[in-house]
Amino acid sequence: MRHRVAARVPLAEVHAALATADDIARWWTTVTIGDGALGGLLVTRFADPDGVEIGGFDLRVTALEPTRIQWQVVDGPPEWIGTRLTFDLATEVDGAGTSWTVVLFTHTGWREPGDFMSHCSTKWATFLLSLRDLVETGSGRPAPDDVRIGDWH
Secondary structure, eight states, X not given: OEEEEEESSOHHHHHHHHHSHHHHTTTTBXXXXXXXXXXXXXXXXXXXXXXXXXXXXXXXXXXXXXXXXXXXXXXXXTTTTTOEEEEEEEEEEOTTSOEXXXXXXXXXXXXXXXXXXXXXXXXXXXXXXXXXHHHHHSOOOOBTSSOOOSTTO
């Protein structure tokens, strides 16, 4: 899957929001702990509105560069294990001269497409908008207060 979102902030601010557990917890899921350094392990958990855990992922940081952050899933649902989540960052200037940081997100390595992958693709779109909101306004919408898209949350 592939998504693109842009924010009107410097690239370094977007990078920072992707590079530490504390900042990831402000746009993806509030239960995020671990080490965002290269080779580090990030542990994410998702809960329903009542606080009951409904899943999560353990992510190894495999790239931490000024314009790329990548995580490999090492534990979680079988469909996710071995997949890679990549955030490629670039600065673009529009016709009006406004500078944008573009996030090109890919989630690759799925064994086969299916309903769960489709659900995750839609959820990634909402979380990337949460990331954009965080860097532009200071407030994201991490789980469990994220956008509900259906019966799976």
